[in-house]
Amino acid sequence: MTITLPEPTKAIPDRAIYERRESGVRSYARSMPRQFNRAEHVWLHDNQGGRYLDFLSGCSTLNYGHNHPILKQALLDYITSDGIAHGLDLHTDAKADFLETFEALILQPRGLDYRAMFTGPTGTNAVEAAIKLARKVTGREMVIAFTNGFHGMTLGALACTGNAAKRGGAGVPLSHVSHEPYDGYHGPGVDTAELLERRLSDPSSGLDAPAAILVETVQGEGGLNVASPEWLRRIAEIAKRHGALLIVDDIQAGCGRTGGFFSFEDMGFTPDIVTLAKSLSGMGLPFALTLFRPELDQWSPGEHNGTFRGNNHAFVTATAALRHFWSDGHFQEDVRRRGAMLERRLDAMAAEHGLSTRGRGMMRGIHVGSGEVAEAITRACFAQGLIIETSGAHDEIVKVLAPLVIDDAILSAGLDILEESLREALTVTYGVAAE
């Protein structure tokens, strides 16, 4: 097999229309100053003929790559036959198919009994619905979230998000949420689950009884911090003991990114509520889902709604994706193998420079010391046709979020680019100082 390598262009497109008409809030367009027009599998193409290897995958929204042919064909067939595009929350064949497939391929094999709520098709909306429901069911207001957690940008979800710059955008104080230290936050000597238990058990701690504990098993935006299964089980027990609902925000870590469909599989606990979005549609279409135990389904009809809830195009591609990737264990095996390979490669790079790695499955990264170094690395990668981004409180983690369907050889070739860029950036940055 011949490895297709990236062939980036240097052509910076005419940006006049963006300068004139698009808000300065745009961000990725700044570090990747190209105009893209086509994408398939792991490749993005710009309109000057350049080709880029995608190690960002829409922040884990494109786990199956761009325009996967099976999903694409399903969608084309659906549109061609005048399938319903928009149907509010009406029952449609597409919805029934999705629900039945999700039940058969995802829920039943894992012994999970959840109801599905089709929220507005954004992750933040799924989180808003989850915390609304938890507050309604428990009659409590306060939600416990964690340091470095990221849960969205609308006011309810933003209150749960740790990042100060994002929070600052609210323009009002963010209330009714307390951020507690995540697993390992205070170093190996401090058991942060124990800290939480202590405060919740103490009627004078100032921490109000929580409606929910909202947690990511791996903090995608927060720096690829990984919670151990033991810690998560402890958090699940603590939630139960104190009458709070456990919400796992699986928007970034779910849909195969960490190996299983859910990131919490085989860990010995079952969340009360789970949020999904990003790769759920499989093709990058807006789609989000909040799952919960049937006993918690205490919504009144329409109590949380939204014009685009239940995106039927997304039902179609999501169903196709479930059938293609989750009918047997092959895909998971591939992901695990690639995850292990990614781990080895990153560990080796980290070892070479005395750095450390983070993450789990196919969401892993290297802590390169600072956001400046990380930016130098990602810029160097981009110049060589590799799209790769950072995360963490200081953007100090270079993160690899390659499509899960990437061929091993291409993954390896992409990592070669990263390895070289890392070496170059660290030499330039630190090399002189070390003389």
Next chain:
Amino acid sequence: MTITLPEPTKAIPDRAIYERRESGVRSYARSMPRQFNRAEHVWLHDNQGGRYLDFLSGCSTLNYGHNHPILKQALLDYITSDGIAHGLDLHTDAKADFLETFEALILQPRGLDYRAMFTGPTGTNAVEAAIKLARKVTGREMVIAFTNGFHGMTLGALACTGNAAKRGGAGVPLSHVSHEPYDGYHGPGVDTAELLERRLSDPSSGLDAPAAILVETVQGEGGLNVASPEWLRRIAEIAKRHGALLIVDDIQAGCGRTGGFFSFEDMGFTPDIVTLAKSLSGMGLPFALTLFRPELDQWSPGEHNGTFRGNNHAFVTATAALRHFWSDGHFQEDVRRRGAMLERRLDAMAAEHGLSTRGRGMMRGIHVGSGEVAEAITRACFAQGLIIETSGAHDEIVKVLAPLVIDDAILSAGLDILEESLREALTVTYGVAAE
């Protein structure tokens, strides 16, 4: 021309999968217990062969009807050629096309100078972005919204929404918003703009200086209440005088529903911020936009973001819709003619029963006295194949939100069904009692 009439079925589909797996939060599926599988133009088809005339249009999300052939073809072509589906906020050909078309066909002819922010693809997200920006720019927290306003279901937008049942779902008190009486709220004798001016001018009124005044020109969910141009101009002046930004939420009333592309055209004021969603993509795809004066574009990169911002499929269909419908004045003329026809028909029905009508353009309805009567009417319509819904604080308004592209004769046929159902319901409900 032969008028195609609705041919509904009575077959209630197997709901087991929904009962088992879909949250009880679903609402429209309850009053329209069919399973739909196909839709074109003004028609929805169920999977038993039934055909329904759509006077709901996805709550004004399908102004151009279902699967409009031109939009559909544009999308099929785009997908077939592996156009980018998901690109975060990267520049794409589809985005550039949209921006240039929007500038040329919408902004420039109307003398509007706005920047476009692609928020998460839901109306509520566009509203959250709008109020965040207003708070950031003004350094103030409080937003003035209006009685019966509806702006979305995430915490920031929900605080601006008037409906108590929706608000109750928050589970926390909703803060930093004051609801003031809308135009006409206190009857013809009370000038509610004057009430607002009085309170804002009084340093002891308890009404904090507002960051923004958020208003719909026609309150779609709130009961088709219409603000007069004079009142809106007054509100615009009040906002300016008191250092607040005027946000027009044009999510339901915009995109042609009231005649012009924006609902506030030719009224003699220019909003500082405008939100759009619903029919913006033209084909029912999730898409939302917040527009604002360039001077207000004070966002830091990424300060408000979201995985699905800038839905490229929607860029494609939106661009096609702008080109097809908004290149000249024919579409607007059609809408105005149909709006006038709708007005005449509804006025006649109202006159027959001593009722009153509400609304503007192609968003109009009849106040039928109570939610019970309204439900009886919409149920009778549905039985005859007409999909129609209610709005208002008590669901007491039967509202007609037909696709704007509906043929006059079909519109007329649909209104015949409504007329008959109205007569029947009012006779049954009140007739016996009157004997």
Next chain:
Amino acid sequence: MTITLPEPTKAIPDRAIYERRESGVRSYARSMPRQFNRAEHVWLHDNQGGRYLDFLSGCSTLNYGHNHPILKQALLDYITSDGIAHGLDLHTDAKADFLETFEALILQPRGLDYRAMFTGPTGTNAVEAAIKLARKVTGREMVIAFTNGFHGMTLGALACTGNAAKRGGAGVPLSHVSHEPYDGYHGPGVDTAELLERRLSDPSSGLDAPAAILVETVQGEGGLNVASPEWLRRIAEIAKRHGALLIVDDIQAGCGRTGGFFSFEDMGFTPDIVTLAKSLSGMGLPFALTLFRPELDQWSPGEHNGTFRGNNHAFVTATAALRHFWSDGHFQEDVRRRGAMLERRLDAMAAEHGLSTRGRGMMRGIHVGSGEVAEAITRACFAQGLIIETSGAHDEIVKVLAPLVIDDAILSAGLDILEESLREALTVTYGVAAE
């Protein structure tokens, strides 16, 4: 009888200690730059031998004048005999005396059945207790207060206060309170009780169901605005109908200031909760009380407490005051006669200058057009030995809060000074400009 006239000094005391050590938050000390050392009846004496007639009465805290001999003797006896000064909420003879006297002389004759809660000895604390209790009993969060209302400066009470400068001091947004227009706020043509009823009856008005409606019958700080008995009865009915508790904040208008012990007597409604402070101790000692219907007494022991609740010195003087002034109707008759005289005199002054008056009983004032004019008037009065202050959103009301025990002749002499100062200020201010 010879009328004792004021004999002010011009000596400005050494302010070095204040400049050096007292916070700039002090206010009255600025407009009355003297150092006082002694006070009796209606007179304040400065330490240079000056004598000032007190038309401020500690903002209605000294309704019985300074150091009333009977109250003073009771306190001296109590202290001499080592009466308990501070006893937390322990039962003391002084407390029992107060409760029995209050029951016999105030509650029973008026047919009122209230429980007394001795809150921290400040008005703001009494208000905080009142709204806490209302929220606890109803399970609701929102409190309705009114434009121009003043209820205190701690965060819960401050949220109910209308004044923007005071509110701004909070440093955080003030939540869970909605300010509605007071009686007459929107002029004679607008029935503000009807506006409130409309919004509370409308489930889509955005006004959440209230825990309480908090109202002053006369707004002391807010500009001596008077609510009519009809309006207050309407508000009481509205509260009842909507499940809210009616709280009358009688801190300034109660204790005889408007004629009766409570300002709402004989108006045909009974508040659920009443707050008292200011003149309750009778001698200016810190003391506050929250009264409520027995069924509302749902506090847990200590759920609201405070070190100085139940000030025993104040129990003693308050009891003496109740016995001396409220055992029969003579005091009330005097107050009514003086109130009528005050009304006549102020009306005449207002008529002379085309101004209007405000207020009820012995809390009345003249609207002089602006805070600047009002300040000129009060300064001129002070120069002639009359202590008098302003109120209103713009400090535009010159208010007379003379001690209720003032001799008619002295009241008249004081009003002569006001009359002259008013004439002078209006001539100086407007006279020249008119040339």
Next chain:
Amino acid sequence: MTITLPEPTKAIPDRAIYERRESGVRSYARSMPRQFNRAEHVWLHDNQGGRYLDFLSGCSTLNYGHNHPILKQALLDYITSDGIAHGLDLHTDAKADFLETFEALILQPRGLDYRAMFTGPTGTNAVEAAIKLARKVTGREMVIAFTNGFHGMTLGALACTGNAAKRGGAGVPLSHVSHEPYDGYHGPGVDTAELLERRLSDPSSGLDAPAAILVETVQGEGGLNVASPEWLRRIAEIAKRHGALLIVDDIQAGCGRTGGFFSFEDMGFTPDIVTLAKSLSGMGLPFALTLFRPELDQWSPGEHNGTFRGNNHAFVTATAALRHFWSDGHFQEDVRRRGAMLERRLDAMAAEHGLSTRGRGMMRGIHVGSGEVAEAITRACFAQGLIIETSGAHDEIVKVLAPLVIDDAILSAGLDILEESLREALTVTYGVAAE
């Protein structure tokens, strides 16, 4: 010297008036069902002739005992000569005397440069003023308080208080405050200052930049937890580094209770703001003070006010107390000696039963395992004429807050009663179970 021992009565007074007219919120009156009528020095007398030794001291409000003859005489003289009782914030001889004495005897000898703000005469009001000022000066909203902290019951101060039952009384969610672990909260292995530093330094921790850090050096209500000087210095440094103001709430621990006038003396840091109340007047009169660095005095006149700010009776007794007790070091020496004695005695009691002690200076207690045991002990003490109370999250600490002026022999006699009651309670409670 003959030791006067307590002589309690068993007579339960007629409680009908309280049942009928006093709110059930009363608490101390329940565990001490007597009616008191007189008090001097360390003794409280009931109206049946009983005499009780006061180890509660009004929760540290009576550090100089009841009706201290010098303070009492100063107050009698002041009242007799018609000294101003109530003067709002006008300058009075009494205020000037207090400020000059406080400057000369307290501030100057300690090298402290503070401005004094006379807030409403309650501790909670002093705290509200402190956090308002911190928010105003920093432009930030969030205040950091600590687990088990107690700061008052009005909404702003209550948000800083840790106790769940007290917080629950708010009826609204308490916002804009984060409770962090106090010194030692997580056991000896966890440096809680380090935890705080970590979170404040991390822009993704979810902990917003604080306006203030509000801390007690000894947590009086929270269980007599003591912060070490090292920890407090760390907290002071952390506040400074992160732009927050350090507020020491010295309401209970100040005024000599821990040895010095302020509880933080000789610790190597200077708070930005200090709150005082309780024993400040010396005689139990309502009085409170907020002190701050002159640069922080950014209040507008009247921006925080209150009817009873600057209680002149309290000025008089406070000044007398400062002169009598703080002109030289004798009083402090006495307090230290008694504190050491108290420590020895409590340590011995604790050692006998395998318990632990808490506290500093003359605010110390024993952790007796549970609130039930503690209640049994205090009840047994009361039966023998010793008034003593509990604190802590579970009321599990029996605390000794004897007047600081207590004779050593009487202190010893009181501790004998405690020792015996402790023995008895622990035998009864655990003895049988151990058989």
